Amino acid sequence: MSGMATIDVVVSDVVTVNSLIKRFHFIRADGQPLPAFSGGAHIIIEMQDGDTLRRTPYSLMSSPLDTSDYQVSIRRDEEGRGGSLYMHNQVKNGMQMRIGRPANLFSLDKRAPKHLLLAGGIGITPFLAQIHQLVETNGSFELHYSARNEALCAYGAELAQRIGNRLHLYFDDQSQRIDFDTLLRTQPVGTHIYVCGPAPMIDHVLTRCEAMGWPDAHVHFEHFAKAPPGESFTIELKASNKRVVVGENQSILEAIEAAGVDAPYLCRGGACGQCETTVLECDGKLLHEDHWLEEDEKADGKKIMPCVSRFRGQRLVLDR
Amino acid sequence: MSESDDSAILSRPRYGTLSPANAQYHLFVADDSGGEVIASLANRAPAGFFDNAEIIYVDTQTDVNNNTLQKVNALGCPRLYIGPTINAALPRLKASLNKIRMGTQVYVCGSESLLGLATMTAMEAGLDHQALQTEHRGSCARRMQCVHCKGITGNVNTQPATCEHCGLLLLVRDHYSRRVAAFQGVNINAEDPSDVPVKEEVYV
Numbered sequence: 001m002s003g004m005a006t007i008d009v010v011v012s013d014v015v016t017v018n019s020l021i022k023r024f025h026f027i028r029a030d031g032q033p034l035p036a037f038s039g040g041a042h043i044i045i046e047m048q049d050g051d052t053l054r055r056t057p058y059s060l061m062s063s064p065l066d067t068s069d070y071q072v073s074i075r076r077d078e079e080g081r082g083g084s085l086y087m088h089n090q091v092k093n094g095m096q097m098r099i100g101r102p103a104n105l106f107s108l109d110k111r112a113p114k115h116l117l118l119a120g121g122i123g124i125t126p127f128l129a130q131i132h133q134l135v136e137t138n139g140s141f142e143l144h145y146s147a148r149n150e151a152l153c154a155y156g157a158e159l160a161q162r163i164g165n166r167l168h169l170y171f172d173d174q175s176q177r178i179d180f181d182t183l184l185r186t187q188p189v190g191t192h193i194y195v196c197g198p199a200p201m202i203d204h205v206l207t208r209c210e211a212m213g214w215p216d217a218h219v220h221f222e223h224f225a226k227a228p229p230g231e232s233f234t235i236e237l238k239a240s241n242k243r244v245v246v247g248e249n250q251s252i253l254e255a256i257e258a259a260g261v262d263a264p265y266l267c268r269g270g271a272c273g274q275c276e277t278t279v280l281e282c283d284g285k286l287l288h289e290d291h292w293l294e295e296d297e298k299a300d301g302k303k304i305m306p307c308v309s310r311f312r313g314q315r316l317v318l319d320r
Numbered sequence: 321m322s323e324s325d326d327s328a329i330l331s332r333p334r335y336g337t338l339s340p341a342n343a344q345y346h347l348f349v350a351d352d353s354g355g356e357v358i359a360s361l362a363n364r365a366p367a368g369f370f371d372n373a374e375i376i377y378v379d380t381q382t383d384v385n386n387n388t389l390q391k392v393n394a395l396g397c398p399r400l401y402i403g404p405t406i407n408a409a410l411p412r413l414k415a416s417l418n419k420i421r422m423g424t425q426v427y428v429c430g431s432e433s434l435l436g437l438a439t440m441t442a443m444e445a446g447l448d449h450q451a452l453q454t455e456h457r458g459s460c461a462r463r464m465q466c467v468h469c470k471g472i473t474g475n476v477n478t479q480p481a482t483c484e485h486c487g488l489l490l491l492v493r494d495h496y497s498r499r500v501a502a503f504q505g506v507n508i509n510a511e512d513p514s515d516v517p518v519k520e521e522v523y524v
Contacts, residue, residue, distance in 0.1 A: 212343075213341065213425060
């Protein structure tokens, strides 16, 4: 497969963090250190779930200074496509699995005199790794972390120990909200902002940053779109000369891979641009779900991101 | 390297046209020749624009009737600093850059040396290039760094030019350093110091 070389790993620990979140530890099957990574990086975890091969991106939360293991924290998502349920229900200590090499689409800008980190819920995970890095390099930062309640605020207590008054916690059940406008208005020149959390939170921060004159280059976000389920449809792959049925709970990319066709990918969440594919013929409507293509490109209908986007109509021919 | 090769040099700064940006605060740096630009930008700015603005004005005494300064004064900007040279104004600019917050737009207009120094100072403070606009007016005199002794000579009008630190005769290149806000000067007669090309006034 062309996405990346995979690494054989063993699950070395599974820890229940709270009622929704479990933490998974991976070590290399051959006992060697894992590849180096930087805070904000993610890995793809391969899951052989019956006949279905899932490949899902998760942010690394462990310290980039320690590559003896990788750790990810996964929130149980009852409405998702099943990746998190598989991890929660099937993955046990000692299990052999395969992961991709780390890739970072959410790295710290090391030139920044200050980093403003905004986390919502499970969106805390990339920041945990970044904070290891920032503490080690004496970086200036603040973390504003919002969770439903104290019990669901994963790693809140540990962070309070580690970073003291650089941590600001907000609990929905106590009607505490991050005051984004005040934060955005009061940052020293050169500050970079990083946001990871639910889509509405990211959208709100991006909108306010733009309205308040923040340069794009100082605004970073990470949101892995989920490939949404939808009606089944058939696509034609011109280069491979194949017709492929995309199932209701399958992405175009997964269907292409299941048909034995090598297709590029990196994040599998509509963020990195790696899987961008040319649309040769389209009689119907492309249902774009990614954060990669510009609005005019989406309207043009000449490109599609097969990791998350779908199609409704008569005929779709891809250059793959 | 010949002069004509220099025209393709990517580091040669290019300047734009100032326009009112969507920002929380607006910080202007201008000299007498650039002051006109602020006055004309004011015509296109929304009401109350200069309430959240600051102007650092370098009065180079080239505008004998102070017409431009009067126009800038008339904008009613609550924070107007007037200094004699850009070098004298730089500490004030640094202090302002320390105080301003993200969401500020910086506008620089005036001579090439002023553009270079103000841009360098703003970048050192961590300002993003997207938050900075420049427009060139007035003198093209260059700040030049001697690549041999590293000394910087200001107000270079001629080609070639003499380094005021080590005395070498230098070809003033379009190769520009944003880090030191200066064009690079390279010894023009290293092989035969008795060959002294005539200085021509080209950067006016």
